[in-house]
Amino acid sequence: MLNQFSRTELLFGTEAMNQLEQARVAVFGVGGVGGFTVEALARSGVGTIDIFDDDKVCLTNINRQIIATRKTIGKYKVEVMKERILEINPKAIVNAHQTFYSKEVADQYDFSEYTYIVDAIDTVSAKIELVMRAQEKNIPIISCMGAGNKLDPTRFEVTDIYKTSVCPLAKVMRKELKTRGVKKLKVVYSKEPARTPIEDTSNSCKNNCICPPGTERKCTVRRQVPGSTSFVPSVAGLIIAGEVIKDITGIR
Template sequence: MSLSASSPVPHAMPEDLDPDRRFGALDRLYGVGSSATLAGRHVVVAGAGGVGSWALEALARSGVGRLTLIDMDHVAESNINRQVQAVSRSLGQAKVAAMSARIHDINPACIAQQVDDFISPDNVATLMQQYPGVWLDCTDQVSAKLAMVVEARVQGLPLLVCGGAGGKTDPFALRAGDLSQATHDALLARIRQQLRKHHGWPPAPAGAARSRRRAPRMGVHCLWFGQETIRPAQWGPGHAAGLSCAGYGSAVTITATMGLAAAHWALQHALAEAP
């Protein structure tokens, strides 16, 4: 198992920066004391790419006091069209390092914990034990998503699973709900199938799709786009599309929309937690 993490070093707010002025709008929106509450909260984002980078951006700008970034990828030129930390000067940098630097510019008091690794069935239990908090799954691998869903249930951690953003063009098609309700998303469909087949989640009733019978809820919170996935025109009829966003067309209007919605979900959980 590969697991490398930087030590969390808290940053003091520079004397010339006013936290009330920087994050006071949150108190006016969510209620007095909300900014202080968020400053004491921890959110973990698995995957710092097209969706995860925008979720981290929003969480940092909302004054969340501790963010854990999990990813082992590096910034590439092909990321520039949709990932917030991807700019010319960050090419070749670890995504978590480039994003952590941006978080520090937004909120110097935030503890940005960098985990230079990919989530896998081998390390998920260790990571979730080491970093308890609100979890956002912004990965695009079935094995990673499945491992997080199963382990989150074991450890009782709040988890939001983000579906596919590749091949989508309509940000107004974003949906939120239980995994049993997700449509037009091959990634979430595979997760749902695996959970029912191998992990004890309740199966859908026979003929549910045809009879409009409602499948039992699975207790897995998800985001997805209710839009048919657009295949690149250059792909022939026999092209194997796969389930990740790699190879599909992508747009920042889609990745950012999903990432910001994921951050909203995390903020609502963080604000609702008992002190």
């Protein structure tokens, strides 16, 4: 019988679609990268999706985040994303966690319940914590490296963290993971050197903050607010989704 996933089933087959329906994928961060990852997972028939983010949609998110529109400004991202997933697949189970993931809250979640984990957050300490938890429970994880301040979406690669170069975030991750004895980590990263944002008083979030009321982590506390586009983080997010889907089904 035809359904919203029929075109995908033509490539993957019924067994793989059943695997996706039974899978539970956790996506940490539903911004420019993670939002597109979730979008693709939902449109591919993943049955249960856990989403983690404590942010609200901001006007400055509209240039790159799939859930960001004029109508969603000020709403919590996980709530907007949950509504969107259910509009795509009403049968999906969506667990929305309005939280900033960190070591302090990690024990609240049972990682052994996940089929796959996606790291789409930009805090090094949280990324390291995710990797360690996934390794402890032997759950596959894929991590996104830096996507900000870049213009060329064709420079992304899927590789092991210890084979990365150029990306400053990947360099920090390599060092921290090696110290902790982590042998491997699948990542999506770009070899494109990051650009320096053109920032002045008129377009600076630090000087003209427009974060919605109640925002926990404002851009004013960041050392640098990265520049971004609609076509770089989205590509990284879709690449991640593709890897997750292919790993779950075993189809390559």
